[in-house]
Amino acid sequence: MRIGELAERTGVSVRALRYYEEQGLLGSERTGSGQRQYGEPAVDRVRLIQQLYGAGMSSASILELLPCVVTGIATPEMLERMREHRASVVRQIAELQDTLLRFDAVMANAVTSHDTGVSCHMANGQDTPGDQIVAVSMTNR
Amino acid sequence: MRIGELAERTGVSVRALRYYEEQGLLGSERTGSGQRQYGEPAVDRVRLIQQLYGAGMSSASILELLPCVVTGIATPEMLERMREHRASVVRQIAELQDTLLRFDAVMANAVTSHDTGVSCHMANGQDTPGDQIVAVSMTNR
């Protein structure tokens, strides 16, 4: 497929795909006239790249690890790097779960204390059941 | 406390703290000479801000939610925003957990091939034809 289709199928912009290639993250065949041609695996490849970006990795880190992830072959040094990245992901998950707890605390509290109506401006027409001001309490711990 | 101490206690740079203030995320008293003075709650506030940044929120989003957090008052609209952000966090966690699985798969497999001493250092993304995304056992033995 050509770059436009890959972009559409992955939800990534054409510009981004070219950037990935520039960074060495994504290869492509070229037609005689120079247009990029991708095979099916490119779709998953792009998604993987996006996933690693989402895990907070830089292009350089991804570049380092991607071949290993793709081929499943790594040197001990690569394994060590991967362990570090893995640990980072674990930390991120823990942080996000903590954040989730905070959100839940706020929202749960808001629901149960909706009758302590404190004056505050509110949206017009937005008819949620019990659409009065809601009091929440979320201490900074 | 002054800004330097707050920075040290939160692990956030002085520049970042001033930036938070600029964005309306963090208030401060001022001494007669204009120096910022913070109370104890500022420490937790900064950590909360960091946490929300870590959850991928922009300054604008944080600014939207913080008053609710601080005053304990939310409109139904704000609650809706919170639900959206919560959902985003849930998605991020799921993504990261998936990433974790990929890492684990690669590492588990790579261990078995570590003694083949195969170099994992080539960059151009277009490695072997028929490349797999998730590591599969493709080593000998």
Add this chain to the structure above:
DNA sequence: GCTACCTCTGACGTCAATGTCAGGTTTCTA
């Protein structure tokens, strides 16, 4: 009061991942 460090306000620099634009070529569709 000296000295060393801390803080202030601008203002410009950075970095990574993209956006955007220009000017030209290729491919598809009617």
Add this chain to the structure above:
DNA sequence: TAGAAACCTGACATTGACGTCAGAGGTAGC
């Protein structure tokens, strides 16, 4: 075989969360 749409290669612009520097004033220990 047009004309539209997609693609190409540069190259500069943007965005967010800061870093960094300059020049000036504040603060604290001796």
